[in-house]
Structure formats: C-alpha cells, structure tokens
Amino acid sequence: MAAILEIGDLFFRYHDGTPALKGVSLSIQQEEKVAILGPNGAGKSTLLLHFNGIHLPQQGFVRVDGEEISQDNERQVRSKVGLVFQDPDDQVFSATVWDDVAFGPLNMGLKRKNIEERVSSALQAVGMWEYRSRAPHHLSYGQKKRVAIAGVLAMSPDIIVLDEPAAYLDPAGQDALFAILDDLHRQGRTIVIATHDIDMAADWATSIILLKDGQILAQGGTELLVQDDLVGAADLRFPLVSQVFQEVAAALDLPLPRTVDEGKKMLFKLTRH
Numbered sequence: 001m002a003a004i005l006e007i008g009d010l011f012f013r014y015h016d017g018t019p020a021l022k023g024v025s026l027s028i029q030q031e032e033k034v035a036i037l038g039p040n041g042a043g044k045s046t047l048l049l050h051f052n053g054i055h056l057p058q059q060g061f062v063r064v065d066g067e068e069i070s071q072d073n074e075r076q077v078r079s080k081v082g083l084v085f086q087d088p089d090d091q092v093f094s095a096t097v098w099d100d101v102a103f104g105p106l107n108m109g110l111k112r113k114n115i116e117e118r119v120s121s122a123l124q125a126v127g128m129w130e131y132r133s134r135a136p137h138h139l140s141y142g143q144k145k146r147v148a149i150a151g152v153l154a155m156s157p158d159i160i161v162l163d164e165p166a167a168y169l170d171p172a173g174q175d176a177l178f179a180i181l182d183d184l185h186r187q188g189r190t191i192v193i194a195t196h197d198i199d200m201a202a203d204w205a206t207s208i209i210l211l212k213d214g215q216i217l218a219q220g221g222t223e224l225l226v227q228d229d230l231v232g233a234a235d236l237r238f239p240l241v242s243q244v245f246q247e248v249a250a251a252l253d254l255p256l257p258r259t260v261d262e263g264k265k266m267l268f269k270l271t272r273h
C-alpha cells in the first residue's frame, strides 16, 4: 500500500537556535491509526506542524500523497491534512463558535448550504451545538478544544492529525472523540495523534512512533509499548493492563496483554474451571 504521508531526513531548528527535529524519517500508510509518543520536548508538536505545511522543512522533505509540501501548495495540502493544535488558544479565534468552525469550509469556497451542513454536523459531533453563538474565548479549555476539533472535522480532510486530542476532555468527551475518530477511520481516513496516554495508544493505534530528542526511536505495532528497552529509552511505562499481567504472563509463557479486552480474555482463561 502506498504511503499517504512520507517524511525524509527532516531537520528543524527554532529561531532561538533550539534544534527540535534532527533527521526524522517516517512513513504513514493510508487508513492507519498512528500514535506518536515521547517525552515532553521530544519534538512531537513540531513534527505535526510539518504535516500540513505550518512549518516548512529546513532540510529534508514532507510528502503528502506523493507530493512534496512547499510554499506553492500549502493551501491544497491544508484541504487534505487537517491539524488540531495542542493548545486550542492557538487555533480558536473567531467572534463566535459557529464562525470559527465555518472558517475552514468558507476558505474552501464551498456553497453556503454545504457549509451550514458541515458546521452543524461537526458541532453536534463534539457536543458543542448549543454553544454555537458563544464567544470561543469565554469557553472552558476543554470546550475550546472541542471547537478546534470541530473546525477540522468540518473540513473533512483525508488525513486528520490531532495533538494531544484527549487532554482536557472529560471521560465521556474522550470516548465520544475516539468514537468519531474510529468512524472517520472506517470511512477511509488516516488518523495521526500525538499523546502521552499509553493505555489509549495501546488500545487504539495500529501503528506506534516513538520520538525522543528530535529523533525517531522506533516505528512499529503496539508491541513496541511492552519492549523494556524502548519503553525505558522513551521515558514511557508499560500500559497498565500489561503491568497487571506481567508476572503471570511470564510465568505461564503467555503473550502479555496490551489492551483491556486482551486482559479480560486472559483473566477468563486463567480463572475458567
């Protein structure tokens, strides 16, 4: 299957001289659900800001659907790749919630009726329909994050990239968000998130990328999250379910569960008589 997003030897240094990315290469296949993990300051947000041309490579390349991102095709790239920033205060700026979510579709030059449909369904999806006339800067942080997510949903991009999407969302809001993301994934979208939530990543992702000090430590399946050396190197910990079953799985030479469902199955197997 062709890579929908490909990054080669990407370097990026901020104006003050901080090197944030030091030769990152990775490849994301269409219809994957990718979780990028790594410690604070690893470069996750800086990397995601390259996915839709907000940062342009200082060295190396970013290709979306085979086309290299440059100043000349930023607009086109942004209709293909939707990015929800880590901090909603960097993203939500219009006078009303409705205007904010309508901003992207308006810029795409869509017809009024189509825009209205997109905005109302995106606001309903994130539970913010009731707040459509409110000023975003008077909302709670979690509510602003929901509005920022709605703004990207309304664009309906092929690749949806979210920086810490669950942070500040209440548990029901987190469940609703991942239900939406899974729905979009079933419709053929590629989803990429940066997160510190190892348990969620183990349960949700089809592909894991570990980043530290601006470099890729590993890319693979969720089995990476139970590899002692990697988990230590990336300042992570094992998923909680894996921790619960670690000794018993080793003693019985069984594969270590990584998700709640796998844990339940193992428990059932062990207690069945």
Ligand SMILES: Nc1ncnc2c1ncn2[C@@H]1O[C@H](COP(=O)(O)OP(=O)(O)OP(=O)(O)O)[C@@H](O)[C@H]1O
Binding pocket: 014, 015, 016, 018, 019, 020, 038, 039, 040, 041, 042, 043, 044, 045, 046, 047, 086
């Ligand atoms: N605007 C900026 N100017 C200068 N340096 C920056 C800027 N933004 C980030 N950095 C630095 O770049 C490096 C990577 O930061 P980045 O925000 O990408 O990390 P992160 O992995 O997203 O961290 P977190 O888990 O805290 O969100 C860090 O050393 C950070 O201090």
Ligand SMILES: [Mg+2]
Binding pocket: 044, 045, 046, 086, 163
């Ligand atoms: Mg970040």
